[in-house]
Amino acid sequence: MSEDDENNDDITTEEMLWERIPQVEGLDRANTYYELSARIYARGQYDEALALAETARDIYTELGNASPSEGLAQAYSAIGYNLNQLKRINEAANAMSKAVELLRESKSPLAIDLACTLGEWWFSSKEYAKTIECMTECVQEHLVEGNDSGAANDLHLVGCAQIELKNFEKALDAFQEARKYFKGLKEVINVGRCDQKIAHCLIELGDGEAALSAAQKAVDVFVTAHDNHRETYSLLELGKAQILAGQEELGLDTLDRVLEIATESDSKDFEFIVEIERRMAVVLHQLGKDEEAEEIERRIKAVADIVEED
Numbered sequence: 031m032s033e034d035d036e037n038n039d040d041i042t043t044e045e046m047l048w049e050r051i052p053q054v055e056g057l058d059r060a061n062t063y064y065e066l067s068a069r070i071y072a073r074g075q076y077d078e079a080l081a082l083a084e085t086a087r088d089i090y091t092e093l094g095n096a097s098p099s100e101g102l103a104q105a106y107s108a109i110g111y112n113l114n115q116l117k118r119i120n121e122a123a124n125a126m127s128k129a130v131e132l133l134r135e136s137k138s139p140l141a142i143d144l145a146c147t148l149g150e151w152w153f154s155s156k157e158y159a160k161t162i163e164c165m166t167e168c169v170q171e172h173l174v175e176g177n178d179s180g181a182a183n184d185l186h187l188v189g190c191a192q193i194e195l196k197n198f199e200k201a202l203d204a205f206q207e208a209r210k211y212f213k214g215l216k217e218v219i220n221v222g223r224c225d226q227k228i229a230h231c232l233i234e235l236g237d238g239e240a241a242l243s244a245a246q247k248a249v250d251v252f253v254t255a256h257d258n259h260r261e262t263y264s265l266l267e268l269g270k271a272q273i274l275a276g277q278e279e280l281g282l283d284t285l286d287r288v289l290e291i292a293t294e295s296d297s298k299d300f301e302f303i304v305e306i307e308r309r310m311a312v313v314l315h316q317l318g319k320d321e322e323a324e325e326i327e328r329r330i331k332a333v334a335d336i337v338e339e340d
Contacts (some may be wrong), residue, residue: 044069057097058090063150064101067108076115083108103132107144114151123151123160130164141223142171149187159162161191182211189227202231222251222260229267245271262291264305273313281290282313300337 047066054062067082087105090097110126113119115254126148133141149164165184172180178312189204209224225248245268252261265288272281289306294297307330 046067053085056089056093057101060086060093060097060101062107063089064105064108067112069110071112071115074115076112080109080112080116083112099136100138103129103136103138105141110148110151119151120155120157123148123155123157126151127164142168142175142180145171146184149184153191156194158191158194162188162195167193168195168317173293178211179215179217182208182215184215185211186220186224186227189231193227193230196234198231198234202228202235205231218251219255219257219260222248222255222257222264225251226260226264226267229264229271233267233270233274236274238271238276241267241271242275258291262288265291270309273309276314278316282317283308285313304334304337 044066047062047069050062051059059196063082063086067079067086070082072080083105087102087109090102090105106129110122110129113122113125126144130141130145130148133144145164145168149161149168152158152161152164164189169181169188172178172184185208186203189201189208192198192201193203205224205227209221209228210218212224229241229245229248232244233240245264248264249261249268252258252264261334265284269281269284269288272278273285285306289303289310292303292306305312307326311323311326314320314326
């Protein structure tokens with residue numbers, strides 16, 4: 031079949047769906063609206079696809095027990111995906127949570143994948159407690175399935191949410207557990223990601239020596255992998271750990287290295303640059319180099335006033 035024939039077939043199929051709507055009722059009508067929503071979503075017309083999915087949901091709801099719960103769940107998930115594309119993330123997460131609830135009630139194998147998506151959306155919405163609740167349940171489901179990779183990714187997101195809530199001990203536990211699974215699977219980059227986060231948590235908990243070890247492991251992984259982006263953030267944790275462990279001069283050299291990488295980038299992250307320079311100023315004060323520290327503080331004030339303005 032030629033490409034033109036395929037396109038014509040797609041157009042005809044959609045036309046047939048529109049023509050079917052006045053001819054059908056009940057479950058068939060709901061399914062038709064859902065199918066139309068899916069096709070229009072694929073074309074990127076999210077407002078129209080959302081309206082169709084909402085119509086399908088309303089019909090499934092009106093049918094009650096006469097409609098399988100999977101139909102209502104798929105309508106809610108379609109609403110969620112469209113809202114997500116429209117950048118209405120919190121609304122998307124609320125819709126997806128209803129889909130997950132319905133699928134879990136019916137013991138559907140589709141529930142776990144949608145639940146993982148939901149956890150990511152809760153995190154994007156800064157609903158960190160909901161992220162933890164959702165992903166903790168996903169961890170258990172993945173472990174029952176024997177899916178260690180899924181469980182490890184779930185735990186990593188749990189740890190990130192715990193960091194946002196400043197629950198550093200709980201975050202540390204999550205990252206250490208995730209690391210164990212990633213290491214068993216020989217997922218080297220993901221082990222390095224965990225080591226970076228472990229170092230961050232240990233720094234916040236005041237354990238400089240342990241943080242130093244974890245941060246160095248992360249740096250070694252990303253240098254070996256030539257992953258420059260992750261190497262930069264691991265070096266930041268290494269510098270912070272060195273300072274915490276009493277190696278101020280070494281830490282200052284590491285932060286200077288991070289600063290050099292950050293300022294060489296074409297698209298400069300000024301918030302990141304200001305954070306590094308502030309840390310360097312603190313270390314310089316500790317070393318009695320107040321004049322150098324004050325010069326940095328004076329110089330970055332103009333940038334800080336811009337990037338930190340509400």
